[in-house]
Amino acid sequence: MGSKKSSQQLATIVISIAMLVLGIVCLLPVIHIIAFSLSSPAAANSGKVLLWPIEFSLDAYTYIMDEPKFGKSFLVSLERVGLGLSISCLLTLLTAYPLSKESARFRSRTFYVWFFVTTMLFSGGLIPTYMVVRAYGLLDTIWALVLPGAVQVFNITLMLNFFRGLPKELDESAFVDGAGHWTILFRISLPLSLPSLATIALFTMVGHWNAWFDGLIYMNRPEHYPLQTYLQTIVTNPDMSRITNFAELKNISTRTVKTAQIIVAMLPIIVVYPFLQRFFVKGIVLGSVKG
Amino acid sequence: MKKRMGKVRIMVLIVALAMVSILSACSKENTSEPNTSNGAKATNSQPATESASETTNAESETVDPLGKFDPPIEVKIGRTADGFKFEAGESIDKNRVYDFYESDLGVKLINEWIVPGDQYAAKSNVAISSGNIPDVFMVDGIQLRNLVEAGMIEDLTEVYEKYVSEDTKKTVDEDGGYAVNAATIDGKMYAFPAVTQGFWTSNMLWLRQDWLDKLGLTPPKTMDELVHIASEFVKNKPDGVDTYGLGVSKELSQFVVNGFFNGYHSYPFQWVTDSDGKIVYGGIQPETKTAVLALADMYKAGLIDKEFGVKDAAKTREAVIAGKLGMVYSSFGYAFSNIKDLYVNNPDAVLRAYPMPSADGAPAKAYVGPTAGSFWVVKKGFKNPEVVIKLANFFTEHWMVNPKSDYGTGKDSGIMYWQYSILQFNSPLLQVNEHRRVKASFLANEPFDKYPNTSNEYFYLKGMYDYAKNPKDNKNADVQNGWMYNTTFGTPNSGAEVLDYYFTNNQTMTTPLKIASTPTMSQKMPTLTKMEEVFYTKVILGEAGADDFDKFVADWKKQGGDEITAELNN
Structure with missing residues (x-):
């Protein structure tokens, strides 16, 4: 022993x-x-x-404070995360809830499930997606960054399975008490699903904060770039064999400024992470039926 | 029953999706077509005006290359903008230079998109693939070919002949016709070449002069002397820290040690002319074998950083700045980067450029690359394709021939207004000529304000005097810049001076290429270059030897090299 x-x-x-x-x-x-x-x-x-x-x-940090582009990009990123997070979470919830119901109660469920799963397997590719975004007139607006990826099927699956894990009896008793689907979704299912909502919120948030390529493609002005796109343009090492002027050569000397910008860009997500992480702890549901 | 229904639905859905994806693929391939038809329509709907203007031109016979568009035209452009500064109230969309274009040339520039320089390729590729290009924008050689094949841009042969100004033509032709050739596909000129210098790819040997003096060494004339100096540097640690002999980083294909190969008359990663006048690839010639094995010997002798295979060029620069490295091959502009901090850390540091030593009696020749890698094109169907030529004339006239101080550099603010201009290009010998002027003035002790304060010479010469006055005052920013200018443009043995030496002594090997790329080249060259880089790295590390060279050559030829060579010689 x-x-x-x-x-x-x-x-x-x-x-x-x-x-x-x-x-x-x-x-x-x-x-x-x-x-x-x-x-x-x-x-x-x-x-x-x-x-x-x-x-x-501290020169590098004072330099950033005076650099208008960094601040602008920072605001764009904040706006993007704010909008993206709320829209994404709402859409995910609204999609996952009906899909979590049985086929007996939601006739075309299988059809819709496959509909979403297919989009997970096949994507339009860069250029077609770009053309869609252009056709909707979203180019160079914040919506080009928020809307195309707003419905993440992976997140829906996550949420859907969590909803399914909730005891059916909760729904049934609520129905008996005269609740509709909206009430059940927002008053019962949602509060019980906070851990998984926190998870997808975290995924979405980190995803939006880190994304840079769409900013480059959809935005037509550097001042509309989200932070990571801006950072990407300053930290990449130029191909020395392609340099044909002094401006590019001089550009490689400002490494302290680059690192300072990386640090400042890291801060917000580091601050938010621990607060959301505690929601990962599960087990809230276990007690709800027994009580 | 219900289950089967579900299955049927799924099948239908999958089939539908498959069809959608096929359809979208089709429409993607066809994107160029609507453009062409639009273009055709646009040209068709314009016959009246076009013929009218032609007749007026025919009547007057003289075309003013700088003639103003009346009424003014709008031109949508895509452009780069890196680190621009503006006077209060100005922006990249509304500034004095854009106003100047509008008032004096009748061209209203509208920025359709703006992108940082190093992302330009990605952004313009998306624009081209989606069939949505600006009226006037800049492309590289491969994009130019694609645009011509897709019929998305205007043929500029006629408008170039008709509208190009004397001065513009002089600059463009200064390289002996490469630039115009590169902009020409199937006998038609499809773009205005943004002429630049070909010698950015030329290597020279950069040495810590103070180390040489300290150890009683003279600059190397032969490769054996170079190896000797490298081993002396390693042995004696002139700055008191562990020292590497020769700087080598992993990006072999980015000309980080090409000068070493040039010493053996080998030109890896580049195309050269052989004795029969044919275009051949330098990387597969027997001289390259000798050179890379010599580099491997240096590695074995401990004269090259053991970890060079994982270190990038930034690390080599760090070593130079930290006094751990005193010998590197690089371009004439080497000191123009953060290398300045070498002097900031150590006031005694003196960096000097030397012509490359050679393994035998024949002098090593520096490789001079293409003088045009970027091309300005006009979207198919744009009413006034001559605008691109006129913009080039405008740039030549107001920024090169008769520079206007209002649009140069701000006297007090130091803001560079000239950067806002578009269709910039400059003489293929720009920096060499600047050096010649600055050197003459410096030796004659002429005042720096002899030059207008919009010119580079003004700043270079001022810096050189600042440094010459207080060479040890390395904490003073003006002197720091002076050190940088002196090392790059000054005398003796600055980077530009070695370039000058190469050109006056005919020690250059100019690219034999007359075109920017071939179809197979755009497809396979990146893979071949990677293969070459990996092979050399292995040889230097001792993982591959002399016997493997033949296999590498065979592989290179088989995997597209032969095809490209044939295309280039056609």
Whole structure:
């Protein structure tokens, strides 16, 4: 018995150390970037900076504050996440709820399920999608970033399965009490599904925050770019063999500014993450029927 | 029963979707057609005006290359805008340069889209694939070919002949006709070439002069001397830290050590003319084998960073700045990047450029690449295709021949208004000529305000004086810039001076290519280049040897190389 306990303790220690190492490995690059952004350009460019700033300087951050493009892109990203999150979650809920019902109660259910699944398997491709967006006159508007990906079938599946896991008795008793589908969705199913809603909200949010390619394709002005598109344009290394003017050459010297922008862009999502993550903890549903 | 119904529905749905996707594929292929028909219609609906203008032209016979459009026309453009600054109240859509175009040329420029330079390819590709291009915009050689094949752009042969100004023609032809040739497909000129310099691909040897002096060494004339210097650098650690001999990074195809190969008269990743006057690929010639094996020997001797295969050019620059590396091959503009920080960290650092040493008696020749990689095209059906030529004339006249200070650089703000202009191009020898002027002025001790403050020479010369006055004042931003200008444009042994040396001594190998790309080239060249890069890396690391070279050559030929060679020689 005693040996079992001590071996368990040993296992705990080993696992803790392994996780600690893993955590540090994940954290090191971030610390390096922070140290880099706080160093003087000359020190940073000579590759001396590892985990602690050398010749401490806040110049890179003051530069960003004065750089109107960064702020503008930041606002576009916030707007995009705000709109995208609310629209996406609403549409997902409204789609997942009926689909979670049995075929007996929702006749064409199978048809619709396959309808959505097919879109998961086949996509129009870049150019056709672009042409659709153009035809709807969405180019260069925030809606081009929000609407095309608003209904994520994967999220619907997630939500749908969660709804199905809810005891049917809850619905039935609500019906008996005279509730309609809207009431059941918003007063019963939704509150019980907060963990999965939080999950898809997190997915959507991170997805919107990180997306950059659509910004580049659909937006016609750099000042309409969301933050990640803007960052992408400043952090990519130019192909040296294609440089044919001095402006491009000079551009590669501002690495402290680039790292500072990466840090600032990271902050919001880091702040939000822990708050949403606690919703991942499940088990809320288990108690609801027994009570 | 119900289940079967479901299945039927699914089948119907899948079939329907399949049809939709097929249909959409069809319509994608046809995208160019509506454009062409639109274009045809547009030209058809315009016969009256066109013939009218032709007759007026025929009557007057003299065409004013800078003639104003009356009434003014609107031109939708796609363009780049990187790091532009504006005076209060101005923007890229409304500024003094755009107003100038409108008032003096009768062209109202409308930015259909604006994109940062390094994303231009992605954005313009989407525009082309979706069949929705601006009236006037810039494309690369491959896109030009695609646009011509899809019939999406205007033939400019006639308007070019008719409207091009003397000065514009002089600049465009300065490279001996490459640029115009590259813009011509099947005998028709489809674009105005944005002429630039071909020597950005030319390598030279950059050395820490203070290290050479410290160790009592002289700049290398032969490859053996180069290896000797590299080993002396490694042995003596002139800056007191572990030192690499020769800078090499993983992007071999981006000309990071091409100068070394040139020393063996080898031209990897580039096309050259052989003794029979035929176009051949430099990477598969026997000289390349010798060169890459010599590089492998240096690696074995510990003169090259052991980890070069995973380090990019930014890391090599870091090593130079940190005083860990004193010998690199690069272009004449090497010091114009963050290399400046070498001097910021160490006031004694002196970086000098030298012509490339050679393995035998014959001098190494620097490779001069294409002088036009970008082309301005006009959308099919646009009423005034001559606008692109007139815009080029306008640029030549007001920014090159008679620069207007109002549209150059702001006196107090330092804002560069000239950047707002479009259809920019410049002389294929621009920086060499600038260097010649600046050097002469510097040696004659002429004041820098001899040059207008809109010109580059003004800043270069001023910087060189700043540096010459206080060479050790490395914390002063003006002197830092002076160091950079002096190293790039000054004398002795600046980057541009070595270029000048190459050109005056005929030590250049100019690209034999007369076109920007061939069909197979646009398809297979990226794969072949990657293959070549991987092979050289393996040889340098010692994983492949001399015997594998023949196999590489055979593979290269088989996987499209032969095809491209044949196309180029046709």
